[in-house]
Amino acid sequence: MLRFAVAGTPHSTPARGGTVEGLMQAHRLGINAMEIEWVQSVPKSPERMAEIRETAEALGITLTVHAPYFVNLNSPEKAKLAASKRRVLDALAMAELCGARSVCVHAAFNLGLPPEQVFENVRCATEDIMKSKAKLFPHVNLAYETMGKPTQFGTLEDVLKISKEFGNYPCVDPAHMHARTNGLINSTKEWNEMLDLYENSLGKKALKSVHMHFSGIAYTVKGERMHLPLQKSDARWKDFIGVLKEKKIEGTVVCESPLLEEDTLLMQHTYQKLIMDN
Numbered sequence: 001m002l003r004f005a006v007a008g009t010p011h012s013t014p015a016r017g018g019t020v021e022g023l024m025q026a027h028r029l030g031i032n033a034m035e036i037e038w039v040q041s042v043p044k045s046p047e048r049m050a051e052i053r054e055t056a057e058a059l060g061i062t063l064t065v066h067a068p069y070f071v072n073l074n075s076p077e078k079a080k081l082a083a084s085k086r087r088v089l090d091a092l093a094m095a096e097l098c099g100a101r102s103v104c105v106h107a108a109f110n111l112g113l114p115p116e117q118v119f120e121n122v123r124c125a126t127e128d129i130m131k132s133k134a135k136l137f138p139h140v141n142l143a144y145e146t147m148g149k150p151t152q153f154g155t156l157e158d159v160l161k162i163s164k165e166f167g168n169y170p171c172v173d174p175a176h177m178h179a180r181t182n183g184l185i186n187s188t189k190e191w192n193e194m195l196d197l198y199e200n201s202l203g204k205k206a207l208k209s210v211h212m213h214f215s216g217i218a219y220t221v222k223g224e225r226m227h228l229p230l231q232k233s234d235a236r237w238k239d240f241i242g243v244l245k246e247k248k249i250e251g252t253v254v255c256e257s258p259l260l261e262e263d264t265l266l267m268q269h270t271y272q273k274l275i276m277d278n
């Protein structure tokens with residue numbers, strides 16, 4: 001099954017709603033997946049995680065998590081590197097407790113270093129993080145995201161290579177790839193090539209449990225500027241949904257539009273209509 005996830009608690013959730021209330025609202029709207037946005041910090045309460053897990057299970061909602069933004073696995077400063085690894089590990093451990101299946105992470109900034117060295121630094125940090133897998137996050141995938149700026153670690157090739165090495169799968173964000181290439185990756189042909197590369201690297205089965213992002217996006221020659229609503233962007237989003245259908249992709253596509261549930265439902269309904277018309 002392919003699910004379209006809302007990126008965080010829906011806007012229409014009754015006042016002061018948190019994740020649990022957000023799950024209930026998503027369910028009322030007919031949405032069956034959510035990415036929990038721990039982008040500022042990771043919560044600490046195991047009781048709260050149990051509550052999220054029970055609610056999501058009861059409502060049949062699949063969960064993914066977005067890890068904090070304050071991560072740089074390429075930092076030359078020991079304290080910053082240690083804090084980055086800690087934040088990623090905290091997100092993975094809490095994701096395990098709340099029943100999320102994958103955690104996406106913005107792995108690193110390049111800091112002007114040669115790409116091979118950045119890769120090696122991220123690889124070393126990943127090795128450390130993965131040492132805790134059996135103990136802290138046995139059922140959770142560590143998903144490095146394809147990033148929207150050339151100053152960030154995260155080309156499709158890099159995240160595939162490092163994911164494969166550690167038995168993970170990345171979080172492919174075609175909007176970021178579109179921004180990073182200043183307007184490429186916005187056609188059926190390019191998305192097919194993108195998914196072919198994914199399949200060639202991780203195997204055909206990997207297409208049945210993806211963790212992807214999608215949205216409209218504003219960009220300059222320096223890459224990503226900000227996310228945009230689907231219909232206020234240059235994204236050929238209907239064609240993208242056609243590719244998801246033709247390739248029989250399964251798993252979760254998180255809609256990262258600022259319109260949250262509105263655009264999540266737009267994607268979901270467009271996809272369902274394509275399936276019905278066939």
Ligand SMILES: [Zn+2]
Pocket residue numbers: 066104106145
């Ligand atoms: Zn992200």
